[in-house]
Amino acid sequence: MxxxxxxxxxxxxxxxxxxxxxxxxxxxxxxxxxxxxxxxxxxxxxxRPPMDYVSIEGNPSTQLTVTVKPNLADHPLVVGPxxxxxxxxxxxxxxxxxxxxxxxxxxxxxxxxxxxxxRENRPTRSYRVSGRFGEATENGFKNEKVVERSTYKHIKHANINKLLAAMQASHQKEMFKSCGVDLQSQTAYEMACEGPIRPADSKLPVIYGIKCVQFEPPDFVIEIQCINEYETYLKSLIHEIGAKLRSTAHCTGIQCIRHSYxxxxxxxxxxxxxxxxxxxxxxxxxxxxxxxxxxxxxxxxxxx
Known part of the structure; x- marks a missing residue:
């Protein structure tokens, strides 16, 4: 109803x-x-209707009359919606x-x-970020002028997965290092069991998971689980992937597919x-x- x-x-x-x-x-x-x-x-x-207006009229020494009528000063045509x-x-x-x-x-x-x-609890977010190999633009996005072109046919799906796995491991290592914990220790294991580790610096982007979910050269799509990210960082990440694979790349789209629950x-x-x-x-x-x-x-x- x-x-x-x-x-x-x-x-x-x-x-x-x-x-x-x-x-x-x-x-x-x-x-x-x-x-x-x-x-x-x-x-x-x-x-709600306009509030009533109570009017007391007449001579106080003889007789008073009380009248109730709609208050025009409270009417929507006067005060607005x-x-x-x-x-x-x-x-x-x-x-x-x-x-x-x-x-x-x-x-x-x-x-x-x-x-x-x-917002203050800083939950993790997931993104699907699409990119294109072979071209670099001024701001790292598809709507800007192309400033550099390169070959990309040497890039294979396995190359991308290997690079992304190394990037994920590097971010996890830095997280435990910032907490003063050895990655191979029991303390690190217990911390990982409790859930994602939040960096002390709320402006420091951290990647918890990253993988390539689609690869149709020259286009590719990566899925990222991260925290403290921002649009410019995600664009630069695509550029970094292209550079480390001995090519160039620019971002063609960013989609947030999950925020918290x-x-x-x-x-x-x-x-x-x-x-x-x-x-x-x-x-x-x-x-x-x-x-x-x-x-x-x-x-x-x-x-x-």
Whole structure:
């Protein structure tokens, strides 16, 4: 059953939503679009009527009359729509660059606290980053001028996998080294069993896993599990792969396929950015969070 009472919907906005950010659209633009969609949907519903205006008229020494009538100063035609864009707080939990697409978490109203909590916990994220061998561009992305060309036919799938495995091992070694732990020690094993190790520096990108999932020369796609990454770093990673394979490469696309517990299956497409779909998605996100919190509690109870 659909709720048509705008105040009830407004009070229910207290969690996060998961949307799919298109490429070449800023996070700020996505945020504004979501806020506008929510406010427009609420204003189309049954909003509260204007507050009554109580008027006391007459001579105090003889008789007073009390009349109650609608307060025109509170009418939507005078003060504007009941729900204004400035009234709805909205913040993102993970930031995606201009050329990136994929999973984007947004907190609405009280949900901004949940978005901040997820952001501060620094969960791992997964990306599919596509690249093309044989050409290097000015900024490492496909939309810029080509500054260098090279051969790539000597590159095989096995060469890429070998390089990516070495890069992953190097990042893991640096993680344990920064914690002052020997990679071959029992302490390192126990730390790895507890989950991904977070670097002390929140600005230091760390790769937990990287592999090539598609190779059709000159195009290739790698899947990365990482933390503290940013768009420029992912572009430079493609450039580095090309250089280490004695060629050149530039990035052709970046897609975030997972953020924390949320994947592409949970993300709202652009055509579904309407109030009803947003409310439904918020309920699904709450269920996902509750499910994983229960799993964590069960795991801790089993260890005790």
């Amino acid at each position: 659909l709720i048509k009472d705008a105040p009830v919907i407004w009070d229910s906005l207290r969690s996060i939503i998961c949307v799919y950010k298109p490429p070449n659209v800023t996070c700020q633009r996505v945020r504004q679009t979501i806020i506008t969609a929510v406010c427009t949907g609420l204003n189309e519903m049954e909003c 009941r729900y204004q864009i400035e009234d709805l707080k909205c913040s993102w939990s993970n930031y995606l660059g201009l050329h990136s697409s994929g999973v984007l978490l947004l907190g609405l109203r009280n949900g901004t606290k949940a978005a901040k909590l997820i 949320f994947t592409l299956e949970n993300a709202l497409l652009r055509k579904h950015w309407t109030l009803q779909h947003i409310i439904t998605n918020m309920e699904e996100c709450i269920a996902i969070i509750d499910e994983h919190e229960n799993l964590v509690k069960q795991k801790k109870a089993a260890l005790q």
